[in-house]
Amino acid sequence: MARKKEYIEDEVIEKAMELFWRNGYETTSVRMLEKEMGINQFSIYSSFGNKKGVFIKSLACYKGKAKLELINKLQKSSDGINAIKQYFYDFIKFSRESRLNKGCLITNTVNELGEKADQEIMTEIVNFATNVKHLFIEKLELNDKKTSQIIKEQANYLMVSLQGLSVASKMFDQEQLDDFIENTFKNL
Amino acid sequence: MARKKEYIEDEVIEKAMELFWRNGYETTSVRMLEKEMGINQFSIYSSFGNKKGVFIKSLACYKGKAKLELINKLQKSSDGINAIKQYFYDFIKFSRESRLNKGCLITNTVNELGEKADQEIMTEIVNFATNVKHLFIEKLELNDKKTSQIIKEQANYLMVSLQGLSVASKMFDQEQLDDFIENTFKNL
DNA sequence: TTAATATCTAAGCATTTGCTTAGTTTAAAT
DNA sequence: ATTTAAACTAAGCAAATGCTTAGATATTAA
Numbered sequence: 286m287a288r289k290k291e292y293i294e295d296e297v298i299e300k301a302m303e304l305f306w307r308n309g310y311e312t313t314s315v316r317m318l319e320k321e322m323g324i325n326q327f328s329i330y331s332s333f334g335n336k337k338g339v340f341i342k343s344l345a346c347y348k349g350k351a352k353l354e355l356i357n358k359l360q361k362s363s364d365g366i367n368a369i370k371q372y373f374y375d376f377i378k379f380s381r382e383s384r385l386n387k388g389c390l391i392t393n394t395v396n397e398l399g400e401k402a403d404q405e406i407m408t409e410i411v412n413f414a415t416n417v418k419h420l421f422i423e424k425l426e427l428n429d430k431k432t433s434q435i436i437k438e439q440a441n442y443l444m445v446s447l448q449g450l451s452v453a454s455k456m457f458d459q460e461q462l463d464d465f466i467e468n469t470f471k472n473l
Numbered sequence: 474m475a476r477k478k479e480y481i482e483d484e485v486i487e488k489a490m491e492l493f494w495r496n497g498y499e500t501t502s503v504r505m506l507e508k509e510m511g512i513n514q515f516s517i518y519s520s521f522g523n524k525k526g527v528f529i530k531s532l533a534c535y536k537g538k539a540k541l542e543l544i545n546k547l548q549k550s551s552d553g554i555n556a557i558k559q560y561f562y563d564f565i566k567f568s569r570e571s572r573l574n575k576g577c578l579i580t581n582t583v584n585e586l587g588e589k590a591d592q593e594i595m596t597e598i599v600n601f602a603t604n605v606k607h608l609f610i611e612k613l614e615l616n617d618k619k620t621s622q623i624i625k626e627q628a629n630y631l632m633v634s635l636q637g638l639s640v641a642s643k644m645f646d647q648e649q650l651d652d653f654i655e656n657t658f659k660n661l
Numbered sequence: 662t663t664a665a666t667a668t669c670t671a672a673g674c675a676t677t678t679g680c681t682t683a684g685t686t687t688a689a690a691t
Numbered sequence: 692a693t694t695t696a697a698a699c700t701a702a703g704c705a706a707a708t709g710c711t712t713a714g715a716t717a718t719t720a721a
Contacts, residue, residue: 287697288687309585311500315679325700326680336679385588392640396584397497399643400573410644441649442656449637452580455587456598461629468630472659475667476717503709513670514710524709 294332295346297322302343302350306390307382309397310340337403344409347390355379359420365427369443370470376447377454377462392451418444425473439473482520483534485510490531490538494578495570497585498528525591532597535578543567547608553615557631558658564635565642565650580639606632613661627661 304313304321315336319326333339355375362368380387387393391413398406421443425436446469454462492501492509503524507514521527543563550556568575575581579601586594609631613624634657642650 287689287695288699289689290698309499311497314677316677325698327682327699327701330680331698387587388584393584395644396576396581396640399575414644438652438656441645441652445637445641445645445649445653446634446657447637448640449633449635452584452636452640453633456583456602457629457633461633464626464629465633468626469634472656475665475719476669477719478668502707504707513668515669515671515712518710519668 290328292322292324292328294342297324298333298339298342298346299350301339302346302390305340305343306347306387306393307385309393311397337406341405341409344390344394344406344413348413351379356417356420359424362424363427365424366470366473368424369421370466373447373450373466373469376450377459380451380454386454388455389448389451392448395448396452414444417447442472443469478516480510480512480516482530485512485520486527486530486534487538489527490534490578493528493531494535494575494581495573497581499585525594529593529597532578532582532594532601536601539567544605544608547612550612551615553612554658554661556612557609558654561635561638561654561657564638565647568639568642574642576643577636577639580636583636584640602632605635631657 300321300323301318304317308317315326315329318329318336318339322329329339333342355372358375359368359372362371364371376389377386380389391410394402394406395410402410418440421440422436425431425439431439446465450462450465453465457465488509488511489506492505496505503514503517506517506524506527510517517527521530543560546563547556547560550559552559564577565574568577579598582590582594583598590598606628609628610624613619613627619627634653638650638653641653645653
């Protein structure tokens with residue numbers, strides 16, 4: 286016995302996510318969210334509680350998008366290290382919007398908020414990173430010559446490398462990024 | 474025929490720099506700068522023009538500090554690749570304050586402001602990055618078996634890796650960072 | 662000593678921030 | 692048709708933002 290929502294939460298969150306991805310958390314104001322999401326502040330607050338609530342949902346949305354466009358492909362592949370390398374190249378495309386490289390939303394958030402980040406946000410972030418790392422481990426294990434110690438070390442190596450790629454893609458050109466990726470996988 | 478300043482610009486800028494390093498550009502307010510620098514807003518604006526002016530000077534200050542505590546050692550060394558590796562380890566110590574890893578101010582800024590960064594700020598950043606890269610090239614050239622093509626590729630590789638280290642140091646533990654560095658330098 | 666002027670304090674400016682609330686509109690259960 | 696309650700609009704809140712300004716306080720050349 287009530288009125289219906291004129292928007293779909295998942296749809297407006299995707300727009301919020303794109304905005305956070307482009308601008309970062311602090312720099313994105315509720316007024317900007319209002320415009321981009323196409324709904325009033327009242328609706329934002331009644332659906333998501335507060336700005337942080339919108340961000341948490343945006344992180345979940347980012348994970349979904351990344352899974353669909355990026356992670357699933359890696360998961361399916363049986364090409365071991367080469368699949369991870371392809372993942373690196375795919376990530377650059379994934380994070381580019383026209384000429385702008387937005388990096389990885391997760392990495393951007395770690396870098397912006399650092400250790401002083403909200404607990405809830407940090408949990409989401411660590412969660413995502415852990416998933417990716419486990420996937421890397423899974424692919425590394427396809428090479429049965431590697432000991433579990435080596436695999437652990439290489440997974441750590443790849444995780445940090447990926448973060449480097451995220452930041453560097455914002456200021457380096459494609460050639461430099463290619464040099465990076467090619468050299469990164471020479472060590473494996 | 475006038476009053477004397479009660480502060481030394483270089484001294485208060487160092488404090489501003491530390492604040493920007495910890496918090497980022499946007500999140501650092503002029504009121505916070507006021508407290509940290511220990512001088513009134515009037516003095517801030519009369520000495521440095523505006524907030525951006527304080528930041529530009531802070532970047533210069535950061536360069537100076539990095540040079541003294543980090544870069545000079547690399548410059549002096551004749552240990553080739555090992556000197557660069559040591560630079561990576563030194564960077565982690567350099568960027569740590571008690572238990573908090575602040576990353577590299579330059580990398581933090583790129584990640585926060587991205588391509589939409591102010592021109593003046595971007596110039597400072599590119600400038601700094603270019604210096605470090607040339608130093609890496611210089612050290613790589615100590616190995617006379619490397620072609621200039623290989624050196625160029627490896628310098629790009631190392632630059633991106635260093636950015637990764639900066640971000641990753643904010644959320645990864647020492648063991649993971651060690652794994653990263655060791656693998657990074659495995660076959661250079 | 663006086664006049665000139667740079668530097669200080671502290672209050673204030675318009676704008677933006679995250680968030681709330683009063684009041685209207687809409688849709689479904691009765 | 693009437694009631695009920697969620698969803699809307701739009702105005703408004705206190706606090707914080709970057710920056711300015713009026714006026715008091717030093718310092719030094721004359």
